[in-house]
Amino acid sequence: MASFFSRKPDLAIDFGTANLRVIRRDEGVVFDEPSLCCFSKSGVAPGLIAAGMNAQAMVDRTTGNLEVKRPLRRGVLQDIDSARELLRYAVPKALGRKRSGPVRAVIGVPADATMAERSALLTAARDAGIGSVRLVAEPFAAAIGAGLPVSAATGTMLVECGAGTTEVAVLSLGGICLTRSVRIGGASLDQAIADSLHFRHKFLIGDMTAERVKQDYVAQRQTRPGAAGTMAVKGRSLTSGMPTTIDISLKELDTVVGRHVGEIVEVVLDVLGGTSPELSQDIHNHGIVLTGGSAVVPLIRSMIENATGLRVMAADTPAQCVPNGLHQMLLH
């Protein structure tokens, strides 16, 4: 790491679709808030009203002259202005009073991010006052954070299940041998749940409610896999126009989640199909590791296991694998 920067980087940044995490070499994760900004549309230029945690309560509750924006969509930067503002908010908070001279940072990106997507992130970081940036592949950081033997002459397979993107990677000898991604994740699963309630039940819920429904469903399925049952969901009926509560069956949510996870399974099979025989044997021995915040969805593990016949396990604290891996990279 020191070879790219004249001095060791000060910070690492896991800029995710759902969460922004800033990591300091001496203290680890010092900033962990939603990737959100709220702007006022009333001036000549949009003014930042709130960012991170403070902007979260404003989602779906804004008045006409306020707008909540997500800097990233599907794992990559879509709005440079809000990315810059969020970094301007987060980086000084993370550095505290320690700041001196230009900031050097390592930032995670999807392994298959395009040149344009990388360049947009570099621009936002530079505009936010970060002097030098090195981009690193998120699945590589996740593998380090999950404690996989990335430097060894053995193949390991990892599925990084984020909010905006799901990346499948085979790693060996300190690098990524093969990677594919699908630009779906926890955020599109929230959307799929909201769409299903809309079309099947003529019932509207907002983003935050969809997220809660998903987390409640996951909690139920972690303790009662396959059991029948229902969950109460609050929202607005399109038939009556009234706020109300409906009961949604867990089986119905299984179907929605299963359709979604099916796309992830396809990518896993695609990567396994392109993996060399020696690496395949290693993966057969070690199994597949799930990382990222969405790795807790039980159907991801069971459907990959059923489709591949391989052992699949979630890392300990899967949401922290990328930040932990970035922290390790700062230290060495």
Ligand SMILES: Nc1ncnc2c1ncn2[C@@H]1O[C@H](COP(=O)(O)OP(=O)(O)OP(=O)(O)O)[C@@H](O)[C@H]1O
């Ligand atoms: N208990 C839970 N049940 C279901 N999903 C969860 C749970 N906890 C977190 N998630 C999901 O994990 C996702 C966030 O994971 P993570 O922080 O790894 O993503 P990210 O880094 O922001 O996204 P990306 O890397 O795709 O840009 C969110 O979609 C969130 O809904």
